[in-house]
Amino acid sequence: MKMFIIKPIAMAVFAIAGLASCSKVLDVKPEDELDESDMYRNVYDADAAVIGIYGKFVGLAERYVLLNELRADMLDCTLNADENLRQLNTHAVTATNPYxxxxxxxxxxxxxxxxxxHFSIMxxxxxxxxxxxxxxxxxxxxxxxxLYLQLGIHYGEIPYVTDALSNINDVNDASKFPRLPFNTLLDSLISFTEGVSFKDEYPGGTNLNVTVDGYPTAKWFINKKLLLGDLHLWKGNYIQAASWYRQVMETGTVGTVNGSYYSMYKLGWDSNGDIxxxxxxxxxxxxxxxxxTSQWRIMFEQAMNTEGFRREWVWAIPFDNKFKPENPFVKIFSPIGGSYLVxxxxxxxxMWNNEQQRPAQGTPGIPYDARGQLSWKLINGQPVVMKYLYNYINNSTNLPITVLQKDSKWFLFRQTHLHLRFAEAANRAGRYLLAWGLFNSGIGGAYPAPTSNxxxxxxxxxxxxPFNFDARNSGSTGVPYYRSDWYRNIGIRARANLVNYEVNSADSLTSIETGLINECGLENGFEGTRWPDLLRVAMRRDDPSFIADKIYNKLIKSGISSAYADQARAKLMRKDWYLPFVWQ
Structure with missing residues (x-):
């Protein structure tokens, strides 16, 4: 067959491999469609194939964010949205809807x-x-x-195809590829991914771990251990999930003992606002x-080659105006230079306005979560999601930095996702206090010392x-002296300057889990994980109201007719959580 290699970040495809292969990788046909004989000659061609896959993957960015956020409770349609988006928003998707x-x-x-x-043949x-x-x-x-996990989340029963097909329409042939229920799909994915021998990042010095136009490529590629953690979390294998997450959390715990050692993926302080x-x-x-101008907001604006970005983000892919494909996020989010659809x-x-910040200077604390003000803002009287726009719209002027330079990033996973999912697994594994500490005041705050020892x-x-953490910090006067690996861990709500989440002692497991999922929204809202978070807990608890009530509340507050809101809630209460699988 012929395979379509889509140039991902345009010339970056060849720039990456070209750093090592010079003219080798450029010795290809100019067409987008390449014969197999031209594509699989050496390691540089293999690198081009990998980047081609990611080029095709990047084309899913808009769909990924809309499916995972608009179907949930934190994103809504604007008046500019078409009927297809409105159906997605109200859980009334028809067979003709492209989603x-x-x-x-x-x-x-x-x-x-x-x-x-072809890699196996090579x-x-x-x-x-x-x-x-x-x-x-x-x-x-x-x-x-x-991608299969995403399909399971949104479509429920799907064909699991691992063959190299000459005709993509064979996917829809049930006689060849029967549809697997989501739970069975998880079994297949876990078995397959656990069996893959290499689970680390690309080593430094390899062709795919370089810097291109100021972008370190290491963050572009999926973190395999994270996905293993997610698969086990969905399946209910909580110790295995936590074990894989813990390995990623310890990424910085190597080499020289410095700020990165204590803070990378550890949610640790560094006394530097950009970090x-x-x-x-x-x-x-x-x-x-x-x-x-620094601190929490800046993580969405920072260049990918900064230390603050490196320590916060686990997986992110840039959209740069110099390369294809075009940034889809200006189109869907921005009222300036975009279509402002959601x-x-x-x-x-x-949700953000119902939080309470920590007391300061004798005051009871500011009565809202300031992360809301930095996640969205009013521009010309219109509420705008800002996380994806800080490389396009100046935060001070609310005007484009440069009108035609519509840069952004596709944010896929950061350290707060990691800690919250580890805490979710730990909570279900019976480590309630540890889970609570990770999303409140940190490990040290959960297990405070009554004395200086x-x-x-x-x-x-x-x-x-994976539940054995050492966050001991003796301070400047304590004896014995401790500066343990996790001593800088501060906790997600403490980093956000919020008071601790209060737990219902009568059912701490459920109370903590509810708090964790709420915190996921407050911290990671609009970043493409809200619907999966809600669905996972609703399925685990066998409680459709966990998801149905949140969607109902969103729709009622949006001003939509109560009839539409009632219909959406009734559908979700029937556990009708999935999109129709329509092959178009």
Whole structure:
């Protein structure tokens, strides 16, 4: 067959491999459609195939965000939205709606299957060394598995196709590929991904771990251990999920003991606003002095080659005006230079406004979560999701930095997702206090020391891996002296300057889990994980009201007729959570 290699970030496809191969990788046909004989000659061609897969994957960015956020409770339609988006928003998607077709996902998957097949042939023919093969095979295998997880989340029962097909329409042939229920799909994905031998990031010095036009490519590629954690979390294998998450949380715990050692993926302080990402004020307790030029907001604007970005973000892909494809987020979010199709829901705004900040300077604390003000803002009287727009719209002027330069990033996963999902798994594994600490005041705050001797406190070293943390910090006067690996861990709500979440002691497991999912929305809202978070808990608890009530509240507050809101709630209460699988 012929395979379509889509140039992802345009010339970056060839720039990456070209750093190592010079003219080799540029010796290709000018067409987008390449014959197999031209594509699989050496490791540089293999690299181009990997980048081609990611180029196709990037084309799913708009669909990924809309499916995962508009179907949930924090994103709503504007008056500019068409009927297709309105159906998605109200859970009334019809067979003719383009969001009902899974075909765009399968287009990437079938390309993955073809690449995996040819990588194995290349290895058999000694065109790839074993390490080269294992690294590239694993990357493509895991991005395919990530896409299958997305399909399961949104469509429920789906065909699980691992063959290299000559005709993509065979996907819809039930006699060849019967549809698997979501739970069975999870079994298949776990079995497959656990069996892949290489699960690390591309090593430094390899062709795919370089810097292109100021972008370190290491963050572009899927983190395999994260996906393994997610698959086990969905399946209810909580210790396995936590174990994989913990490995990622310890990414920085190597080499020189410095700020990165103590804070990378640990949610640790660093006394640097471009790295800490706190909610802070230049005058404590004065809401008008919220810091916006650094700290929490800046993580969405920072260049990908900065230390603050490196320590916060696990997986992100840039949209740069110099390259294709075009940034879709200006189109869907921006009222300036875009179509302004979606906006923060009133339900989301109320969530942030119903929080309480920590007391300061004798005041009871500011009565809202300031992360809301930095996640969205009013521009010309219109509520605008800002997380994806800070590289396009100047935060001070609300005007484009440069009208035609519509840069952004596709935010896929950061350290707060990691901590919240680890905490979700830990909570279900019976480690309630540890889970509570991670999303409140940190490990040390959950296990405080009553004296200056912290030897037996600020840690969970009595527990087994992956729940054994050491956050001991003796301060400047404590004896013995401790600066343990997790001593800087601050907790998500403490970083956001919020009071601790109060737990209902009568049912701490459920109370903590509810708090965790709420915190996911407050911290990571609009970043493409809200619907999966709600669905996972509703399924786990066998409680459709967990998701139905939130969608109902969003729709009622949006001003839609109560009849539409009632219909959406009734549908979700029937556990009718999935899009129609319509092959278009």
């Amino acid at each position: 009902a077709t899974p075909r765009p996902f399968y287009e990437v998957i079938i390309n993955c299957n073809d690449v995996l097949k 290895r058999a023919e000694n065109k790839l060394k074993d390490a080269e093969y294992q690294q590239r095979y694993a990357d493509v295998a895991f991005i395919r598995s990530f 800490d990402h706190y909610i802070s004020y230049s005058r404590a307790g004065d809401a008008s002095t919220l810091v916006t 906006q923060p829901s009133q339900e989301a705004i109320d 912290v030897t037996d406190y600020q840690n969970t070293l009595w527990d087994v891996y």
